[in-house]
Structure formats: structure tokens, C-alpha cells
Amino acid sequence: MTTGRFITVEGIDGAGKSSHLEFLASAIRARGVEAVVTREPGGTPLGERLRELVLHEAMDGTTEALLMFAARREHLVRVIEPALARGAWVLSDRFSDATYAYQCGGRGLDRAVFRALEGLVHPARQPDATFLFDIDPQVAAERQRAQSRTPDKFEREAGDFFGRVRDAYLERAAASPGRFRVIDASGSLEDVRGRLAQAFAAAFP
Secondary structure, eight states, X not given: OOOOOEEEEEEOTTSOGGGGHHHHHHHHHTTTOOEEEEESXXXXXXXHHHHHHHHHSOOOHHHHHHHHHHHHHHHIIIIIHXXXXXXXXXXXXXXXXXXXXIIIIITOOOHHHHHHHHHHHOTTOOOSEEEEEEOOHHXXXXXXXXXXXXXXXXXXXXXXHHHXXXXXXXXXXXXXXXXXXXXXXXXXXXXXXXXXHHHHHHHOO
């Protein structure tokens, strides 16, 4: 049996990445392949409990990173690796790039600490492709304000925080150009989806 593919979507809050998950899942299933759609933090019962802590409890940035990687280890062992082994394609809303962007870029976590945690938790596993939805933080904030729901602690951060997160994402993308596809997330849903469709076709011809 052929090993599956691991695909992630990334971007700052308000970039709109989650709006395109089902589109990508449908594109995968159209190839006759099982698509497993999941998210981080979360993806497992323990991961979802840790998600609530990370998104809503005040804590040190290193503590955030440790909890994220703890949830990620469970996610890998319980969901991602078994699905890939049976030939499924895994589509995850965020993975380690988000920790690099939010905890290193946003919170100032030492990058050496991040690399050590990444090496411990998934030394031989990176996504086959990452679609990074890139947008100006001010535009993303306007989108967030238009939503009628209570924001989590990250969504309540100031604009300069998301500027640092965006810069860290782009830094990560520049370091792995073969894996990343940077999508201009400005404009209408249809415009962004068209760009995503082209990027997906290029990544998986």
C-alpha cells in the first residue's frame, strides 16, 4: 500500500484558511483517496482538552509551546501516522509551523527551544505540502471583527503581535520553499479559492 500524503494549512487568525478545508478534502477525495481532516491543537480527545487550555488560559509562552507539542505528539501517534500508513491523505488545520509562528514569532520563544521540541516530537515528519494563507494583519482583524463570536486569547492580541506572527510564517516559508505554497488570502472567497486550486494542482499534479 502506498503511504499517504500529509498536507497542512496555515495562516494568521482571520486569514480564512479554515474556509477552504472542505474544498481541499473534496479535491483529495476526487482522486479516489481517503481524506482525514483534523486540526491542531486538537485532533484527539486529549488534544481537544489541551486546546481549551491553550486557547483560553493565560500562561507563559514556553508553557504554550510545551502543551502544543504534547497535543501534537498524541495527534501524530493516534491519528496522523496511522492514517498515512494505510494510504490516506491527512489534511490538518495547523501543525508545527503554527507553533513557530505564534510562539517564536508572536511570543518570542527561543528558536533553539522550538527546534529541540520539534526534533523530539517529530524528527522525521514534516508535511508534504503546506498552504500558507498570507494576508495583511489589519485586513485579517477586520474579518475577525465581522464575526459574531467570542474571540479566544490569541484573537484578542494586538496588531503588532500578528505582524510578528506573519513575519515568522514567511520566514519559515522562505526556509522551505519546496514545501510551502504561499496563497494571497486577500480578496473574495472565490478569488482565494481559485489561487488555492492552482497551488494544489501544482503541488500534486
